[in-house]
Amino acid sequence: xxxxxxxxxxxxxxxxxxxxxxxxxxxxxxxxxxxxxxxxxxxxxxxxxxxxxxxxxxxxxxxxxxxxxxxxxxxxxxxxxxxxxxxxxxxxxxxxxxxxxxxxxxxxxxxxxxxxxxxxxxxxxxxxxxxxxxxxxxxxxxxxxxxxxxxxxxxxxxxxxxxxxxxxxxxxxxxxxxxxxxxxxxxxxxxxxxxxxxxxxxxxxxxxxxxxxxxxxxxxxxxxxxxxxxxxxxxxxxxxxxxxxxxxxxxxxxxxxxxxxxxxxxxxxxxxxxxxxxxxxxxxxxxxxxxxxxxxxxxxxxxxxxxxxxxxxxxxxxxxxxxxxxxxxxxxxxxxxxxxxxxxxxxxxxxxxxxxxxxxxxxxxxxxxxxxxxxxxxxxxxxxxxxxxxxxxxxxxxxxxxxxxxxxxxxxxxxxxxxxxxxxxxxxxxxxxxxxxxxxxxxxxxxxxxxxxxxxxxxxxxxxxxxxxxxxxxxxxxxxxxxxxxxxxxxxxxxxxxxxxxxxxxxxxxxxxxxxxxxxxxxxxxxxxxxxxxxxxxxxxxxxxxxxxxxxxxxxxxxxxx
Ligand SMILES: CC(=O)SCCNC(=O)CCNC(=O)[C@H](O)C(C)(C)COP(=O)(O)OP(=O)(O)OC[C@H]1O[C@@H](n2cnc3c(N)ncnc32)[C@H](O)[C@@H]1OP(=O)(O)O
Ligand SMILES: O=CC(=O)O
Ligand SMILES: [Mg+2]
Numbered sequence: 145x146x147x148x149x150x151x152x153x154x155x156x157x158x159x160x161x162x163x164x165x166x167x168x169x170x171x172x173x174x175x176x177x178x179x180x181x182x183x184x185x186x187x188x189x190x191x192x193x194x195x196x197x198x199x200x201x202x203x204x205x206x207x208x209x210x211x212x213x214x215x216x217x218x219x220x221x222x223x224x225x226x227x228x229x230x231x232x233x234x235x236x237x238x239x240x241x242x243x244x245x246x247x248x249x250x251x252x253x254x255x256x257x258x259x260x261x262x263x264x265x266x267x268x269x270x271x272x273x274x275x276x277x278x279x280x281x282x283x284x285x286x287x288x289x290x291x292x293x294x295x296x297x298x299x300x301x302x303x304x305x306x307x308x309x310x311x312x313x314x315x316x317x318x319x320x321x322x323x324x325x326x327x328x329x330x331x332x333x334x335x336x337x338x339x340x341x342x343x344x345x346x347x348x349x350x351x352x353x354x355x356x357x358x359x360x361x362x363x364x365x366x367x368x369x370x371x372x373x374x375x376x377x378x379x380x381x382x383x384x385x386x387x388x389x390x391x392x393x394x395x396x397x398x399x400x401x402x403x404x405x406x407x408x409x410x411x412x413x414x415x416x417x418x419x420x421x422x423x424x425x426x427x428x429x430x431x432x433x434x435x436x437x438x439x440x441x442x443x444x445x446x447x448x449x450x451x452x453x454x455x456x457x458x459x460x461x462x463x464x465x466x467x468x469x470x471x472x473x474x475x476x477x478x479x480x481x482x483x484x485x486x487x488x489x490x491x492x493x494x495x496x497x498x499x500x501x502x503x504x505x506x507x508x509x510x511x512x513x514x515x516x517x518x519x520x521x522x523x524x525x526x527x528x529x530x531x532x533x534x535x536x537x538x539x540x541x542x543x544x545x546x547x548x549x550x551x552x553x554x555x556x557x558x559x560x561x562x563x564x565x566x567x568x569x570x571x572x573x574x575x576x577x578x579x580x581x582x583x584x585x586x587x588x589x590x591x592x593x594x595x596x597x598x599x600x601x602x603x604x605x606x607x608x609x610x611x612x613x614x615x616x617x618x619x620x621x622x623x624x625x626x627x628x629x630x631x632x633x634x635x636x637x638x639x640x641x642x643x644x645x646x647x648x649x650x651x652x653x654x655x656x657x658x659x660x661x662x663x664x665x666x667x668x669x670x671x672x673x674x675x676x677x678x679x680x681x682x683x684x685x686x687x688x689x690x691x692x693x694x695x696x697x698x699x700x701x702x703x704x705x706x
Contacts, residue, residue, distance in 0.1 A: 162188060168698040169280035169331035178287045178348055184332075186393060187347035190386060191334045197382045198325055198340050205326075205375050208411060213447040218411045219562045221418070224377070228417045233481040234427040235399050238365035241267065241317055241428055243546035244483055244522035245538035246531055248316065251275040251597055252286030254300045257293050261315040263528040264535070268316040272323050272345045273372045274436070274607040275598035278688075279695045280331045282595060287348050293318065294353040296360065317361055317368065319404070322346045324373035325382075326689060330696045343386070350390050350401075358400065368428065369403040373436060375411045377418035387426045399425040404485060408433025408609070409440040413469050413565055416476040429483030429521070432470050434461065435490075435609035441465070441569075442616040446683045449624040454571025456581060456613050461487075461514065468564040474519040475557035478549050486515035486523035490604040493529035504603060505533055512537035519552035526598075526605040572630025575645075578621065578637060581614035582674070583649045587657075588614075589670035589687070593694055608688050615687050618642065618678040639679055646675055669694070 159167040159176055162185045169175070212218065220228070247267035250256040260268040270290060276282055292298035293311070300309040322345035328338035350367060357367045371383055387401040405419050407430050412419065420427050438459050445451040453459055461467060470486070477484035489511040491504040508530055515523050516538050525534050542548060584601055588611035591599045598607040620626070621637040628635045635641065650671055654662040673691050677684050684690040 164188060164335045166333040167331065168333060170699045174288055175284040178284060178352065183348055183351040186351045187339065187344055188334050190343045190347050190389065191339050193389060194382055194386060195340065201325060201379050201382060204378065212444050217566060218414055218444060220414045224418050227421045234420055234424045237428060237482060238362065238402060240363045240365060241368060245542065246525055246534040247522055248525045248528065248531065249275065252289055254289045255309055257289050258298055258300055258309040258311060259528060261293060262312045263316060264531050265316045265525060267319055269319045269321055269370050271321045273321045274609045277592045277595050277597040277695060278323060278341065279595055280697055290349055291352050294356050319368040319370050320349050321370035321372055325379055326686060346386065354394050365400055365402060367401060371403050371405045373408060374405060374419065375409045377415045377422050380405060380419040380422040384423050384426055401426050402428040404429045404431050406431045406433035407473055408436035410444040416473060420480045427482050429477050429485055430473050431485035432473055432487040434466065434487040435613065437469065439609060439612040439616055442620055443683065451568050452620060452624065452626055453569055453617055454573055455577030456617055458571035459569050461511065463569040465565055465567045465569060468560045471518060471554060471557040472560045475554040478553055481549060483521040483547060483549065484519065486520040488524040488526055490610060492527045492600055492603065492605050494603045509533050509537060516541040519548050519554050521547035521549060573626055573628050574630035575628050575635065578618065579645055579649055581618050582645050583653060585611055585614040585674045586667065586670050587653060589674050590665050590667045593666040593670060612687050615677055616683060619683050622679060642678065646671060
C-alpha cells in the first residue's frame with residue numbers, strides 16, 4: 145500500500161478515544177487506523193499500570209544525579225552481588241535471530257524502512273529514538289509504515305525519480321526501538337497527563353503487529369525490541385512487566401517478546417548482569433551504545449572538573465574506559481547465553497571523494513574487526529553502503545557460526561574493575577573541537593526542529609546521541625573554563641569566547657548550506673537554543689527534552705465527531 149496522508153482539513157473529525165484518553169495530534173484517516181479505540185485502550189492500560197513505576201524510576205535517576213553531583217561516582221551495587229555471582233542464564237536465543245552479524249538502523253521513514261529491510265543486513269532496527277525527531281507526523285507515519293512493513297504490503301513511489309520501492313523476498317528481521325523512559329508524548333493525554341512516549345511507541349506497535357510478526361518474521365517469537373538509555377535495572381524490570389502485560393493481553397506465551405538493551409549510560413555498565421537478570425525471560429542481549437555512553441560519561445561527571453573529556457573526535461573505542469566497557473559487556477552477555485552486540489561507527493560513504501571514501505570505509509573496517517575479534521556477535525551499520533564491509537569483517541572471523549556466544553567467553557574481562565570503567569579519557573582539547581561541536585550541534589538541532597532526527601554532517605552520521613556529546617562537552621568546557629591545551633596558546637574557554645565561536649560558526653554554516661536554506665531552515669532558532677543550553681547554569685538532562693515543546697503541535701478538537 146502506498147502511504148498518502150490526507151490533506152489537513154481542520155476540525156472535521158476526532159479519533160475514537162476511550163474514556164480518559166485525549167488525542168491532541170492532527171487527525172488523519174490514515175493515522176486513525178493506528179489510533180483505534182482498542183489500541184488506545186491498550187496504551188492507556190499500560191500507562192495507568194506503569195506510570196507510578198516510571199515516575200519513581202525517574203526520581204531515582206535524579207537522586208543518583210544528586211549523589212554524583214556531590215562527588216560520588218557510580219560503581220557496582222553490593223546489594224546485588226548475588227546476581228552478578230549467581231549461576232543463571234537468560235532464556236535461549238530464538239532461532240530467527242541467532243545470526244545478527246550485521247544490523248542496520250534508521251528512522252521509521254517509509255523509503256528508509258524498505259531500503260533497510262532489503263539491505264542484506266540480518267536485522268533492521270527501526271528507530272523512534274536517537275534517529276527520529278518525535279513530531280506527531282513522524283511518529284504516526286512511522287507506525288503506519290511499520291504496520292505496512294510487517295504485513296508485507298509497504299511500497300513507496302519516489303515521484304521525482306519515478307522509482308517504486310517494495311520489499312524483496314528476503315528481508316532483514318525487524319527490531320523496533322521505542323523512545324527512552326524520559327520522553328513524554330504530549331499529543332496523547334491520559335487522565336489529563338502526557339503519556340509516556342515509549343509506552344505509546346511500544347503499545348501501538350505491539351498491538352497492531354504482534355500476530356503477523358510472529359507468523360511471518362519471528363517463527364513463533366516476537367515482536368523484537370531494542371531498549372534505550374536505561375540507567376538502572378529497576379527500569380529493565382518495568383520493561384519486563386510491560387512485556388508480560390502485553391503477552392497476557394495478546395494471549396501469547398510468556399517470553400515471546402524479546403529485547404536487546406543498549407548499555408549506553410555510565411551507571412548502566414555497573415548493572416549489566418542485573419538488567420539481564422530482570423529481563424532474563426525476554427532478553428536477546430546487550431548492545432554497546434557508544435555515543436550515548438560518551439554523552440552519559442560527561443553528564444554523570446558534570447560536577448567533576450577533574451574528569452573533563454578531550455576533543456570529541458578523540459573519544460573512540462580505543463580509550464581504555466570504552467574498551468573496558470565493551471569487553472565487560474561481551475563477557476557478561478556470553479556468560480548469560482545472549483548476544484553481545486557492537487555499536488555504530490559514525491562514518492558513512494562519501495560519494496564525491498573516492499580517497500576520503502576509502503579512508504572512511506577503512507575506519508569502519510578496523511572498527512568492525514576490533515569488535516568481532518573482541519568477541520562481539522554482531523554490529524551496527526548506519527548506511528546500506530557499509531553493510532558489505534561489516535559483513536566481511538564478521539563473516540571473515542565467525543565463518544558460518546551464527547554468533548560467538550558459546551565460543552568466546554572472555555574470562556579475562558572478569559578482572560575489569562570500577563577504575564577501568566571510569567578511567568578518564570586521554571587527549572587534548574582544541575579550539576577546533578569547540579568549533580566543531582558548535583557547528584554540528586546547531587545544524588543537528590535545526591534538522592531536528594524541522595523533522596529530521598538523523599543527518600549527514602561533515603561525512604559523519606549525526607543523531608541525537610552524537611549531538612548530545614557536542615552539547616554537553618561545550619557546556620563542560622565553558623562551565624570549568626578549561627584550557628584548550630592542544631592549541632599551544634593557553635586559551636581558556638569562556639562565555640565570551642564561545643559567543644565569538646557561535647557567531648563565526650553561524651557565518652560558516654550559512655556559507656556551507658547557502659543563503660536560501662539558511663533563511664528557510666531553523667538555524668537561528670537552533671543557534672539560540674543550543675547557545676542557551678551550552679551556557680545554562682545547570683546542565684539540561686537531554687537536548688531533545690529541553691526543546692521538545694517546539695515540535696509539539698496541538699490541534700483543536702471536539703468540533704464534530706464522525
Ligand atoms: C547513535 C545511534 O543511535 S546510531 C542509530 C541511530 N542512527 C541512525 O540510525 C542513523 C541511520 N542513518 C541515516 O539516517 C542515514 O544514513 C544518514 C542520514 C546518516 C545519511 O542518509 P542520506 O543522506 O540519505 O544518505 P545517502 O544519500 O547516501 O543515501 C543513499 C541511499 O541509501 C539509503 N539509506 C541511507 N541510510 C539508510 C539507512 N540507515 N537505512 C536504510 N536506507 C538508508 C537512502 O535512503 C538512499 O536511498 P535511495 O538511493 O533509494 O534514495
Ligand atoms: O544508540 C546508540 C548510541 O550509540 O547511542
Ligand atoms: Mg543511543
